[in-house]
Amino acid sequence: MSSIKYDDYLLKDKLPLFWCGGCGNGNVLGSILRAFANLKFKRQKTVVVTGIGCWGKADDYINTNTFHGTHGRALAFATGIKLANPDLNVIALMGDGDGATIGGNHLIHAARRNVDITAVLVNNFNYGMTGGQYSGTTPEHSFTSTSRYGHIEEGFDLCKLAAAAGAPFVARGTVYGITQLDKLVEQALCKKGFSFVEVITPCPTHFGRLNGLKTASLMLNWIKENSVTKNQAEKMSDGEIRGKFVTGVFVDVDKEDYSTRYKKLQQRAAEAVEGGCDK
Amino acid sequence: MNSVTVNGLWCKKCGICVEYCPAKVFTAEKDGTPVPAYQEKCTGCGICVLRCPDFALDVGVDVDDGKR
Numbered sequence A: 001m002s003s004i005k006y007d008d009y010l011l012k013d014k015l016p017l018f019w020c021g022g023c024g025n026g027n028v029l030g031s032i033l034r035a036f037a038n039l040k041f042k043r044q045k046t047v048v049v050t051g052i053g054c055w056g057k058a059d060d061y062i063n064t065n066t067f068h069g070t071h072g073r074a075l076a077f078a079t080g081i082k083l084a085n086p087d088l089n090v091i092a093l094m095g096d097g098d099g100a101t102i103g104g105n106h107l108i109h110a111a112r113r114n115v116d117i118t119a120v121l122v123n124n125f126n127y128g129m130t131g132g133q134y135s136g137t138t139p140e141h142s143f144t145s146t147s148r149y150g151h152i153e154e155g156f157d158l159c160k161l162a163a164a165a166g167a168p169f170v171a172r173g174t175v176y177g178i179t180q181l182d183k184l185v186e187q188a189l190c191k192k193g194f195s196f197v198e199v200i201t202p203c204p205t206h207f208g209r210l211n212g213l214k215t216a217s218l219m220l221n222w223i224k225e226n227s228v229t230k231n232q233a234e235k236m237s238d239g240e241i242r243g244k245f246v247t248g249v250f251v252d253v254d255k256e257d258y259s260t261r262y263k264k265l266q267q268r269a270a271e272a273v274e275g276g277c278d279k
Numbered sequence B: 001m002n003s004v005t006v007n008g009l010w011c012k013k014c015g016i017c018v019e020y021c022p023a024k025v026f027t028a029e030k031d032g033t034p035v036p037a038y039q040e041k042c043t044g045c046g047i048c049v050l051r052c053p054d055f056a057l058d059v060g061v062d063v064d065d066g067k068r
């Protein structure tokens, strides 16, 4: 449709996308590119940083500055880029294995430091790229290539984790709720400070296949059936909410971001030096 | 009439457009290839464009057909 303008940000020469048929990564990419277009982000002033994984290949298709980092470390690189040049729009793209399992520690510390980065974490409940092993978000009782008899651990609630670590913007959307996702990504990009968006995303090839959801439509319908809004969730018991994907904005507060504090610190330090060492 | 085109090089035959088009514009060939067989029913809602994970769909909305 003519009203959707992602073209300026999509590297069409690189298509078809590397991802499997029905993989939700392309939809999340679409949301991000539409948000860039709506917000008129300058390509030269925007840096997309990824880790490794299927979602970690998203930077291959984005016509801004990009940085393809190492597995789990997207936020560490993104933090460095933002500190070196605070005028840049820095966006970190991570999978659940990448951003919440091997890289979980970077996530909580980036949130705690309130570095002005937008993190879009695609949660497909497994390590897609390496064959569907369980990750830190794999739901209890579900099947993966390394939990053939049902997973015995509980998965992280990443939004609660990011909120507890101090992120001033925390939201969850799904690929089924694509119009809501567009809005959440846009809100996150506008937010000054660490903004975290988790996206519940279909991986029909691995997670879907082992959990009776091997087509894209089955996976999307499963996400739809298990999604509840934040308002609905507030009226549900703990038992009812188990296994559901609660969507919406959980945190949206104003907080001074790291670069601003750092600039102030530099000023204080410069004044202290000028004024003598006992200041 | 609106025109619905599928980019056959980018489409991965996932079936999402066939399943989610509210106007049932698409049929699928045996191998899953979507065919916009009933373009005259297209309302130009854009849902297929938004839902296609592979940027493979394009809908040209005819502003004079009274449907929108």
Ligand SMILES: Cc1ncc(C[n+]2csc(CCOP(=O)(O)OP(=O)(O)O)c2C)c(N)n1
Pocket: A052, A053, A054, A055, A056, A071, A094, A095, A096, A097, A098, A099, A122, A124, A126, A127, A128, A129, A130, A135
């Ligand atoms: C340090 C390191 N450990 C392990 C790997 C192997 N590896 C590559 S991708 C990946 C997991 C990807 O899973 P996820 O982040 O959930 O992304 P997805 O592929 O599902 O999009 C792993 C373990 C690696 N590349 N580097």
Ligand code: SF4
Pocket: A018, A019, A020, A022, A023, A024, A025, A054, A055, A124, A128, A129, A202, A203, A204, A205, A206
């Ligand atoms: S393995 Fe899963 S996450 Fe990776 S491209 Fe295929 S569907 Fe997507």
Ligand code: SF4
Pocket: B006, B010, B011, B012, B013, B014, B015, B016, B017, B018, B034, B051, B052, B053, B054, B055, B056, B057
């Ligand atoms: S949704 Fe897109 S990729 Fe899937 S079958 Fe339709 S055109 Fe092809």
Ligand code: SF4
Pocket: B004, B020, B021, B022, B023, B024, B025, B041, B042, B043, B044, B045, B046, B047, B048, B049, B059
């Ligand atoms: S624009 Fe709407 S009605 Fe037309 S083909 Fe796409 S989903 Fe169907």
